Amino acid sequence: MDTKHILLAAHDPNLLAEIQRALEPRREFAVHRALGGQALLAELARAPFDLLVVEHPLADADAPTLMRQAQATCPDAIVVLMTAMSATEIQAARAATSSHHFVPQPIAATEIAELIGAIFPPEPPAANSTAPVVLKVILGGDANVGKTSLIQRYCYGNFEPMREMTIGVDFHLYTVHIEKTPVRLIVWDFGGQERFAFARQAFYRGTHAAALVFDASNRTSFFNLMRWWHETREFLPDVPVLLLANKTDLARQITFAEAQRIAHAWQVPLFESSCAQGIGVAAFFEALATAAWQHAQATQFNQTGPNPASD
Secondary structure, three states: OOOEEEEEEEOOHHHHHHHHHHHOOOOOEEEEEEEOHHHHHHHHHHOOOOEEEEEEOEOOEOHHHHHHHHHHHOOOOEEEEEEOOOHHHHHHHHHHHOOOEEEEOOOOHHHHHHHHHHHOOOOOOOOOOOOOEEEEEEEEOOOOOOHHHHHHHHHHOOOOOOOOOOOOEEEEEEEEEEOOEEEEEEEEEEOOOHHHHHHHHHHHOOOOEEEEEEEOOOHHHHHOHHHHHHHHHHHOOOOOEEEEEEOOOOOOOOOHHHHHHHHHHHOOOEEEOEOOOOEOHHHHHHHHHHHHHHHHHHHHHHHHOOOHHHO
């Protein structure tokens, strides 16, 4: 089991202590604390980290300086900023801080611990374990193809026609049952803008299945699938991939036959959905969860061999 070194930095020592306590069940985490920006810089100079969870802004150190130091000592680290900034301010700050994910404040320590657990999911439990299996899936595709709306429709049963764009990376958790086994599914929603590509790379790790989504009423999003396909296969050469044509309730620019041809060329299954009408959404997510489950089972089998009890 690889130890993940996590650095927490904030002004409130009670928040830091609460987050650390919430992470105690995860024995593979080595959690370090920094009270303020100068303490954070000192920790970064001492050792590299896999994950930084930093309050933003920190009054005694500016964010660009902190991030330059972080990139110098731990270039592969995932950076999560806790902030009370507005969405507009976050978009402006993202380029300066090179962060991967923002979480709004105020936020409970347990929510931060859940986020960290989503970034580094635990290993699948043993076959005789009763603990839920945790699986990670990702949704890729251009901005405004409806990835966040898909999640909202499936998880909460609603549809909001006007939504703010996903900034960088977002995630959602829900529980499904596959073959009577409880599965905790972590769905990562990748911001589609090209300027957020740097933020996506670190989040491919540990993925069990992926879906590429395009807008059936927008030919550009269909053409850009090739870029998404290459990026996904660069980081996830072996995981199952699904293709989804969304917004089928609108006037189509991409026919089913066109989408089917590219799905056939890539040898991936094709699904269609309408978030507005709620059509095809459940079937798509059930297929995505099943693909992730089957990949996790196959990976575990290849690593451990057949279960002697099943002979």
